Amino acid sequence: MKLTGLITFTNLALLALVTSCATPQPAKDPLPAWNDGPAKQTIEKFVQTTTDPASKDFVPPTERIATFDQDGTLWVEHPVYSQLMYCLDHVPALVAAKPELKEVEPFKTVMSGDREAIAKLTMPELEKIAVMTLTGMSSEQFQAEVKSWLAKAKDPRWHRPYTELTYEPMQEVLKYFRANGFKTYIVTGGGQDFVRVYAEQIYGIPPEQVVGTALGTTYGYDKNGKPILTKEPKLLLNDDKAGKPEGIHLMIGRRPHAAFGNSPGDQQMLEYTKAGDGARLAMLVLHDDAKREYAYGPAQGLPDTKVGNFPQALYDKAQKDGWIVISMKNDWKKILAFEDK
């Protein structure tokens, strides 16, 4: 090999090195399950603006808080909230432990197995069932029971574990926010202790970043003198509607920069988020895809529902206040991770 050959080789190698450093890789789309459109663009623009130190809307990393409703925003809530299924499934065990409830309503109806009658239970009756099946045990016993239920329960439409019913596009948003220094929180009307059992596994959100409707516990000791926390039928936080900003103040202590929801229970959280200075993002998921998921409103002429409704007034408020409505049908290329399988 001649010396000039060596030099040429070295130069080529150097050139390759320099080229590989200098040419930016085409940026990987952080939101591949989203169709290109105003919703996707708004999310990307918000993240770029708040993380660019040169932007007037730059948010220091420690202040990057994003909050997400769960039922209907991160995962499927129809035909009925999975936590309610958990409670109904636990009535037999409750009645076995407290036989005096066997002839008492609403437990009697649940034990009858009469689906039509169960579907007609009123909200106060369902709350009674929830309180009785969610309290009276240690927090660790409760966690174990939820875990074991989740491992076997299946939803009635896809016959899959509830933990598989998360929305792929929202999973991408969670990861995209976290990759950009945001702390992602669930802020749910559902039970805080219930959601905390699985949120880390399915969303990468640890227990301390789950804010939900919270019942109190009482500290005490078991028969061996070991400390235990017993779940009590005492409401500490009703994390719905006005309770969402109140819960955010209690549990997080600062205003989010971004908030996602899908129903009037999220309205105050979105208002509170948007009322802050600088760039703030407020988004609502509209369920308008009966084929791939469900369609319910009654906004935009969609069928009315008792579970996670989206009234026209909320839709109009979103338009007026600069909140973005996400159309599942038009904005989401893919809804559920398993839908192509």
Place this chain on the structure above:
Amino acid sequence: MKLTGLITFTNLALLALVTSCATPQPAKDPLPAWNDGPAKQTIEKFVQTTTDPASKDFVPPTERIATFDQDGTLWVEHPVYSQLMYCLDHVPALVAAKPELKEVEPFKTVMSGDREAIAKLTMPELEKIAVMTLTGMSSEQFQAEVKSWLAKAKDPRWHRPYTELTYEPMQEVLKYFRANGFKTYIVTGGGQDFVRVYAEQIYGIPPEQVVGTALGTTYGYDKNGKPILTKEPKLLLNDDKAGKPEGIHLMIGRRPHAAFGNSPGDQQMLEYTKAGDGARLAMLVLHDDAKREYAYGPAQGLPDTKVGNFPQALYDKAQKDGWIVISMKNDWKKILAFEDK
């Protein structure tokens, strides 16, 4: 330059590079304000054990939670809690806003300026003052008032801002834990909203990692229709004694692996921490250095106190249950950052 010269030069350069990589720097002492002794060694051993993947007591990073009482554990609590000074200092403004309180006890006594009479106020009277001066305004107004008070208030002994009265050895522990993947939380009997105003600045602990005694807020709108949270005289969490593990469950949702305190208000938090599986650390700060800080017990024959007492029964329980008592006098080389100045 001869070719051999070039080779030698290259080899030397390579050798230097390899050497600088291969020779470990002597590990920097993470706790220089601690004297070498059982307390320091226990902390170091705990951190090493729980972060070594080969150890049977390894704790995955997401589960590394360490909780710290504040008053008397992270900073000075004598002669009286700084939050109480804040409340007393705000009585004149309260009386100006509500003149009907001028002739009502305990406000009348505070307004008299009679220090002896003020020192004799009972706990229920002090609580009345606290509730009246900590509620009735928006959460943002409150934050602004605490911030402005902290900027001018000085403690009576060193005549320094309260925010300078943190313990250097505990600041080191906070940093040491965080450098090893632990999330550090304050779990205080003090007001959650009060401590959140300064915890990030003085301890590097963000608002969402401050658990404290919490009053409720009510979501509403100001006269311009802007959403506000108003602080209410409604106790949500009394974060003291049994309230500490209850508050940890509510706000964090999992059991700490390490907990630090200094009084009976921390006993249940330490019990709860130690009752978990694997390596758990429970430590209590004993104030036995009247010269550099304060000395109070009544454990070990130290003078009794009404503020952050440490009874002999707690000392004995610590010995029995493997909790480590930190002697400020013997274990801490330096107590306050400014003490040599």
